[in-house]
Amino acid sequence: MKIVAINSSMRKGRTYELLKNIGNKLDYDFEIINLKDYNINYCLGCEVCIKKDYCVINDDVEKLKEKLINADGIIISSPVYLENISGVLKTFFDRNCKWVHRSDLIGKPVLLVSTTAGSGLNDVLDYLESVMISWGMKPCGKIGRKIQEKKDVSLDELKLFIDSIERKSKKEKIKLSRLIRFQVQKAMSTNLLDIDRIFWNKTGLINKNYFYEENTKINPISKFISNQFGNFLSKKIKENAQKVKIQGGDKIEENI
Numbered sequence: 473m474k475i476v477a478i479n480s481s482m483r484k485g486r487t488y489e490l491l492k493n494i495g496n497k498l499d500y501d502f503e504i505i506n507l508k509d510y511n512i513n514y515c516l517g518c519e520v521c522i523k524k525d526y527c528v529i530n531d532d533v534e535k536l537k538e539k540l541i542n543a544d545g546i547i548i549s550s551p552v553y554l555e556n557i558s559g560v561l562k563t564f565f566d567r568n569c570k571w572v573h574r575s576d577l578i579g580k581p582v583l584l585v586s587t588t589a590g591s592g593l594n595d596v597l598d599y600l601e602s603v604m605i606s607w608g609m610k611p612c613g614k615i616g617r618k619i620q621e622k623k624d625v626s627l628d629e630l631k632l633f634i635d636s637i638e639r640k641s642k643k644e645k646i647k648l649s650r651l652i653r654f655q656v657q658k659a660m661s662t663n664l665l666d667i668d669r670i671f672w673n674k675t676g677l678i679n680k681n682y683f684y685e686e687n688t689k690i691n692p693i694s695k696f697i698s699n700q701f702g703n704f705l706s707k708k709i710k711e712n713a714q715k716v717k718i719q720g721g722d723k724i725e726e727n728i
């Protein structure tokens with residue numbers, strides 16, 4: 473089993489030490505990727521990745537994506553910078569925004585890690601989780617440390633991550649908010665771009681209630697509500713697309 477841990481601090485500091493601490497507790501092949509050692513350019517906002525499935529920038533992002541795709545479990549970490557994630561991690565996320573439409577990481581276990589001097593820990597961990605959920609991954613815990621806390625990482629904190637990698641975890645309850653987010657992504661992806669529609673059909677996501685359903689528990693009422701919402705949203709997007717067509721389209725300037 474291979475675990476890839478992303479360190480998005482610009483130094484090998486506390487976040488790196490925390491990742492090493494986690495790695496020592498895991499009996500797997502463990503690689504820490506320090507984003508600072510890679511060439512990662514800003515997203516140009518051209519959306520070619522979303523519309524045509526390739527990126528116009530030639531740097532190390534493709535190599536990093538491959539590492540994540542080939543991993544059995546992923547750890548994403550960030551120091552708190554001004555109540556938020558580090559700039560390089562945000563840039564890396566932006567460069568992978570295609571995964572919100574067509575993810576290569578569906579169902580992959582992910583552990584979220586952050587360090588701080590004092591503030592912003594929960595906000596950062598929640599934000600990391602939110603991005604991972606939009607990529608269809610399985611969130612398996614959050615580990616945060618303040619700099620004065622020298623607490624060793626416990627096996628309890630790693631249990632869900634390990635169990636998920638080993639495919640021994642208990643059924644995961646998918647909350648209504650996550651089902652609704654899935655429906656929003658489904659409605660956008662199946663009504664706006666052919667390339668997304670093909671992916672959602674080919675992968676069978678189009679017929680699912682969530683990105684992954686194996687070993688999950690979905691409350692039937694939540695399932696009903698989210699599906700109704702998805703159908704409503706789909707209808708609205710279709711109507712809107714039709715209106716735009718009749719009015720001659722909304723021209724978006726391409727500036728790459």
Ligand SMILES: Cc1cc2nc3c(=O)[nH]c(=O)nc-3n(C[C@H](O)[C@H](O)[C@H](O)COP(=O)(O)O)c2cc1C
Nearest residue numbers: 481485486487551552553554555587588589590591
């Ligand atoms: C640019 C910058 C912004 C920071 N912003 C915050 C902050 O908003 N709140 C906070 O408590 N600590 C803040 N810190 C402190 C770091 O979160 C903390 O030292 C963290 O453990 C550093 O991780 P590292 O050693 O892996 O780089 C900031 C540090 C830097 C360099």
